[in-house]
Amino acid sequence: MSLLKVTIDNIEVEVEPGTTILNAARKIGGSVVPPAMCYYSKLEGSGGYCRSCLVKISQSSAKDTRPMPKLVPSCRTAVQDGMVVLNTTSPEVMENRRAITEFLLLNHPLDCPVCDQAGECHLQDLSYEHGLEETNTIEERRTFEPIDIGELIKLNMNRCILCYRCVKVADQLTDKRVHGVLNRGDHSEISTYILNAVDNDFSGNMIDVCPVGALTDRTFRFKSRVWFTKPMDAHRDCNTCSGKTVVWLKGEEILRVTGRKDTYGELEEFICNECRFHKKKVSDWVIEGPRNIKRNSVISQNHYQNLKPTGDEPQKPE
Numbered sequence: 016m017s018l019l020k021v022t023i024d025n026i027e028v029e030v031e032p033g034t035t036i037l038n039a040a041r042k043i044g045g046s047v048v049p050p051a052m053c054y055y056s057k058l059e060g061s062g063g064y065c066r067s068c069l070v071k072i073s074q075s076s077a078k079d080t081r082p083m084p085k086l087v088p089s090c091r092t093a094v095q096d097g098m099v100v101l102n103t104t105s106p107e108v109m110e111n112r113r114a115i116t117e118f119l120l121l122n123h124p125l126d127c128p129v130c131d132q133a134g135e136c137h138l139q140d141l142s143y144e145h146g147l148e149e150t151n152t153i154e155e156r157r158t159f160e161p162i163d164i165g166e167l168i169k170l171n172m173n174r175c176i177l178c179y180r181c182v183k184v185a186d187q188l189t190d191k192r193v194h195g196v197l198n199r200g201d202h203s204e205i206s207t208y209i210l211n212a213v214d215n216d217f218s219g220n221m222i223d224v225c226p227v228g229a230l231t232d233r234t235f236r237f238k239s240r241v242w243f244t245k246p247m248d249a250h251r252d253c254n255t256c257s258g259k260t261v262v263w264l265k266g267e268e269i270l271r272v273t274g275r276k277d278t279y280g281e282l283e284e285f286i287c288n289e290c291r292f293h294k295k296k297v298s299d300w301v302i303e304g305p306r307n308i309k310r311n312s313v314i315s316q317n318h319y320q321n322l323k324p325t326g327d328e329p330q331k332p333e
């Protein structure tokens with residue numbers, strides 16, 4: 016199978032047919048990669064909802080050198096041979112990304128100071144890079160009371176950006192999905208048909224895939240700011256999942272257990288609820304060593320002076 020050549024922000028890369036622009040950009044890495052608030056590499060059919068990954072195509076292919084008339088979602092558009100894509104090099108894309116960020120924040124409360132996701136929230140990162148200092152809206156945000164959608168998961172719908180990742184987790188990891196998006200348009204909301212209905216072995220992964228703080232771990236809520244904890248790779252023998260996790264320590268106490276995430280903040284593997292919620296003693300785990308958090312995040316500050324650079328660190332201005 017011959018590879019396709021695509022140029023993104025003036026950098027050429029070769030990829031297999033069928034590869035999306037987003038994944039071609041990820042092959043290059045660094046600032047060429049568009050943000051993705053709804054696409055998730057481990058979830059089939061994800062992407063196409065948030066529009067944070069829109070890019071400009073200045074040349075459709077080697078055969079058809081015309082530009083595409085509108086920006087396209089890079090997570091859903093396959094590359095063509097000879098395609099030329101503009102991401103950060105296009106003022107139109109950057110302007111659009113600012114508008115999308117504002118749109119995603121339309122109903123999102125600015126409650127980072129009290130939100131458990133602060134420090135590892137993808138919307139916080141997006142707002143930091145592309146957000147406005149002041150809102151243009153005066154309308155009231157829609158509000159919901161936080162609810163428990165399972166014994167161990169809290170849903171704060173105010174923060175949800177309707178990325179559908181949690182729905183895809185439920186669809187793809189469990190036999191009987193009991194939650195989803197109810198209603199239409201700006202009345203849409205994530206919910207269960209029956210309060211407290213989510214109780215399958217892998218439901219906790221919804222917390223890890225949620226890009227914002229809409230789904231949080233009830234065993235960890237308000238215990239600590241995440242940057243005061245030390246993430247360590249750990250494993251245990253588990254009959255349900257691989258048992259490979261990250262344990263977040265404060266002193267000798269494990270405050271929470273999560274799956275291991277890659278450079279893009281996406282889980283390497285899904286883990287089971289037993290590992291996530293019920294193994295909170297250090298003696299339950301074989302601790303492997305400090306987790307190198309590859310995302311630009313306050314979590315990776317200060318803890319890892321001795322680790323090698325990953326290449327994804329922010330570049331200092333010349």
Ligand code: SF4
Nearest residue numbers: 175176178179181225
């Ligand atoms: S709850 Fe989180 S994962 Fe689910 S749709 Fe909302 S933002 Fe996405």
Ligand code: FES
Nearest residue numbers: 054063065066090
């Ligand atoms: S990541 Fe492409 S539309 Fe959301």
